[in-house]
Amino acid sequence: MSTLFVSAKEDGNTFKVLSAVSLALGSDFVTAADPIFPQLKKYDTIVLGSGVYANRVHRNLLSWLDILCAEDFKEGSKVYLFMTWIGRGSSNKATFNSLASYLAEKNIDLQPSWMECYGNMKKLIWPSHPNEQDILKVIDWAKGL
Numbered sequence: 001m002s003t004l005f006v007s008a009k010e011d012g013n014t015f016k017v018l019s020a021v022s023l024a025l026g027s028d029f030v031t032a033a034d035p036i037f038p039q040l041k042k043y044d045t046i047v048l049g050s051g052v053y054a055n056r057v058h059r060n061l062l063s064w065l066d067i068l069c070a071e072d073f074k075e076g077s078k079v080y081l082f083m084t085w086i087g088r089g090s091s092n093k094a095t096f097n098s099l100a101s102y103l104a105e106k107n108i109d110l111q112p113s114w115m116e117c118y119g120n121m122k123k124l125i126w127p128s129h130p131n132e133q134d135i136l137k138v139i140d141w142a143k144g145l
């Protein structure tokens, strides 16, 4: 089964986790800033990754998704969300819901089993996250998809 991990940014917390997870699993990894767009039809599983930004995914990820439609994906493939956040209220759930609504307009289902871990904010909040343990948990989650 082939998996693609997509990071909204080419640095930061989400990038740190997903680049390590994809390396550990031998999966493909891209960022929304990469100039070459991946062949999505190759993948059974696509994990979209982003920090939580005021109840939404990062705008880079939305721009990356903007040109896509359901037909660009392999039939039967599944799309998941991985988030890093600082744990503010239910902004994780709100972010999932806003992305799910955005994708639903394109007839793309966002699978309900999302994953998250803490990500530091300017090294002031959760300064030691994401850490090795966070990455191992995400590897376990991704193995089960």
Ligand SMILES: Cc1cc2nc3c(=O)[nH]c(=O)nc-3n(C[C@H](O)[C@H](O)[C@H](O)COP(=O)(O)O)c2cc1C
Residues within 6 Å of the ligand: 009, 011, 012, 013, 014, 015, 050, 051, 052, 053, 054, 055, 058, 084, 085, 086, 087, 088, 089, 091, 092, 118, 119, 120, 121, 122
């Ligand atoms: C402008 C801004 C808005 C944010 N909004 C939230 C939020 O609503 N909830 C939350 O838990 N964290 C919030 N954060 C913290 C980030 O989600 C967190 O630091 C995340 O790990 C950043 O991911 P990235 O480095 O991959 O972009 C916000 C950070 C910034 C800079």
